[in-house]
Amino acid sequence: MxxxxxxxxxxxxxxxxxxxxxxxxxxxxxxxxxxxxxxxxxxxxxxxxxxxxxxxxxxxxxxxxxxxxxxxxxxxxxxxxxxxxxxxxxxxxxxxxxxxxxxxxxxxxxxxxxxxxxxxxxxxxxAENYHQKYHLRKHNDILSELKLNDEQIITSSIATRLNAFCAGFGSLKQLKEGNFNISPKSKKELLTLICEGPNLSECGI
Ligand code: MHO
CATH class of the missing domain: 3.30.1060.10 (Peptide methionine sulphoxide reductase MsrA)
Known part of the structure; x- marks a missing residue:
């Protein structure tokens, strides 16, 4: 697809x-x-x-x-x-x-x-598994909630988007409206990462 x-x-x-x-x-x-x-x-x-x-x-x-x-x-x-x-x-x-x-x-x-x-x-x-969704892998607390194996990390849409958030890309709207199956704690962590990223102005802080 x-x-x-x-x-x-x-x-x-x-x-x-x-x-x-x-x-x-x-x-x-x-x-x-x-x-x-x-x-x-x-x-x-x-x-x-x-x-x-x-x-x-x-x-x-x-x-x-x-x-x-x-x-x-x-x-x-x-x-x-x-x-x-x-x-x-x-x-x-x-x-x-x-x-x-x-x-x-x-x-x-x-x-x-x-x-x-x-x-x-x-x-x-x-590429080798450790390069796939590299930024998400640096946040193992978030990644482990997804319960994906290495192969699934390559093909997962959720891992794709969360990897972007971990690097500070993406918008608060995407984080708020998306269904990522992650805990409120992880969501909060991602919110901080996005706000530290290039979309700072959106965060109003
Ligand atoms: N050696 C560089 C780039 C790595 S990238 C997978 C670094 O550590 O940032 O080529």
Missing amino acids: GSRIGFGMQCFWGAEAIFGSLDGVYTTRVGYAGGSTPTPTYKNLADHIETVEVVFDESRLTLNSLLDTFFKSHDPTTKYKRQYISAIFYYDEEQRKTINNWIEQHSFNFSKPIVTEIIKNEHFHN
Whole structure:
């Protein structure tokens, strides 16, 4: 269910949290893509790129809107080492056209040329479990309430959204209205984390 797209934008921990906060995103997972070796690991990445794969509901969130988030969340004009390059992994021809159109229409907003690599997704290799929902894993008191195993942490929509909150992304409205099956204590902890994050003004403190 849902459409897929992959983004490389430096360390995938932050990228996963940013996209996990968007309404219309079902799930996120982190992994390695764009390289030629069959079994990349964090310690042996070879020519792969740290990537977040986003599964989303196209009727609620357009690819153009995801691209807005992608391009404003990192510097797409800088050439980083391959592990961290700016890259978009598309899944079909229509996505490729949308991406190229976005760049054509917005390139004048950047002082230097966009160096983002547009790559056809061939194989997405899951990263090690400790990288999946990295920010949520730092709050084991909250994570343990979800009672998810490592595999479920990768595919859970709730873990996706809570991971975003743990990194300070997402809104108070999402936290208040969402059904996350967590204790009032955890909800309060997340509220503080969101208020320390980029949405501070919303918290009125
Ligand atoms: N070594 C960096 C980035 C990690 S990311 C998974 C850090 O510790 O923040 O590449």
